[in-house]
Amino acid sequence: MTGIARALALTTALVTVPLLAHAESWTLSNDDSRVAFGSVKKNTVGEVHGFTGLSGSVDASGKVMVEIDLTSVETNIDIRNARMVEHVFGKDNPTATLTAQLDAKALGKMKPGDTASVDVEGTLAIAGKDVAVETTMFVARLTDGRAMVTTDGMIMLSMADLGFTGGIDKLMEIAKLPGITQVSPVTMRLIFDRDTGEAKASGAKKAVEEAPKEEAVKVAAASTGDVKKGKKVFKKCKACHVVNKEKNRVGPHLVNIVGRTAGSVEGFKYSKAMxxxxxxxxxENLSAYLAKPKDFLPGNKMAFAGLRKESQIADVIAYLESEAK
Ligand code: HEC
Structure with missing residues (x-):
């Protein structure tokens, strides 16, 4: 190595190392975060709904990404959840993604207990549309390893901008309502945990795992799944399925589903394919079906994009098995 090259290498090392040491990346905690939205029907009944399936991250450059699983909508009325997924959000767009840029340097300087209001310009990608979102967010560094980002006021989303008007008209027609909200207030409480070196590595691994897979996901025996976690995953299915009673909703009941013959619930109107x-x-079949319902059984009518993580699949199967009669 020539003297100059060595000097250059040394400078680069000096410059990059401290930068890397300060760069922080964060992962959203689904359990502690909440995205809620409001609706008003008949001009008089106000309700608050939410989404239970959230994931996201803030990378070292301050880029924020929050993914909202729209099929996890919770309005406290199962049939309404199912109708929203089916008619408003659309079956083919199961996730909404919010991206925004934060000033990583300024945020990195915040100490536990510090708070700040930041103006954020972001983009919400939903149902095939990109909607610009401008809002003020309130940031609090809770502890060294935890930060909270909340809406400072509310984000007002126009249903027309999102292209949801047709779906909402359909809901009004089904529910025989004279009027449902055309502008919805949205609030968010996002809790992020700072990635440690280890978590960062597994975070990267997670990203790989989450990438859509071409082949069907193979999952080992269901007993490897976690029943408690599976119960949470089942929230994604609850809008359409009951597991502890022989009661059909949008989908057939799932009593004793592991080992059951496909398309065998009497009185349920299955697709020809099913x-x-x-x-x-x-x-094995359940695992492949839940990973990519459409690929596993083309023509089946389950309006569900599939579970992306092998662990979620194993967990939900373990839960379904634990509820077997
Ligand atoms: C938006 C509604 C909806 C959601 C959400 C949904 N399903 Fe379904 N599911 C259906 C419908 C409708 C069918 C029937 C498909 C057909 O006849 O082609 C079905 C069929 C099934 C079947 C086959 C049942 C049988 O009798 O053969 C299984 C298993 C299943 N779903 C599991 C799940 C699980 C587990 C989840 C959550 C991870 C889930 N579904 C989410 C609507 C849904």
Whole structure:
């Protein structure tokens, strides 16, 4: 190495190391975060709803990404959840993604107990549309490893901007309502945990795992799943399925589903594809179906994009098995 090259290498090392040491990345805690939205029907009944499936991160450059699983909508009325997914959000767009840029340097300087109001310009990608979102967010560094970002006021989303007007008209028609909200107030409480070196590595691994897979995901025996976690995952299914009673909703009941023959619930109107599938719901078949319902059984009518993580699939199957009669 020549003297100059060595000097250059040394300078780069000096410059990059401290930068890297200060760069912080964060991962959203689903359990502690909440995205809520309001609606008013018949001009008089105000209600607050939310989404339970949230994930996200803030990378070292301050880029924020929050993914909202729209099929996890919770309005406290199952049939309404299902109708919202089916008619308003649309079956083909199961996630909304909010991206924004924060000043990583300024935020990195915040100490536990510090708070700040920041103006954020972001983009909400939802139902095939990109909607600009401008708002003030309130940031609090709770502890060294935890930060909270909340809406300072509310974000007002126009249903027309989101292209939801047609779906809402459909809901009004089904529910025989004279009027449902055309502008919805949205609030967010996002709790982020700072990635430690280790978490960062597994965070990267998670990102790889979360990337859509081409082949069906293979999952080991259901017993490897976690029943408690599976119960949470099942929230994504609850709008359409009951597991502890032989009661059909948008989808057939799932009592004793592991081992059951596909398309066999009497009185449920299956698609031709499901009715004629001629297969049993072994753990393996269930795993493949839940990863990519449309690919596993083309033509089936379950309006669900699929679970992206193998662990979620194993967990939900373990939960379904634990509820078997
Ligand atoms: C938006 C509604 C909806 C959601 C959400 C949904 N499903 Fe379904 N599911 C259906 C419908 C409708 C069918 C029937 C499909 C057909 O006949 O083609 C179905 C079928 C099934 C079947 C086959 C049942 C049988 O009798 O053969 C299984 C298993 C299943 N769903 C599991 C799940 C699980 C687990 C989840 C959550 C991870 C889920 N579904 C989420 C609507 C839904």
């Amino acid at each position: 009715a004629g599938a001629g297969l049993d719901w072994t753990v």
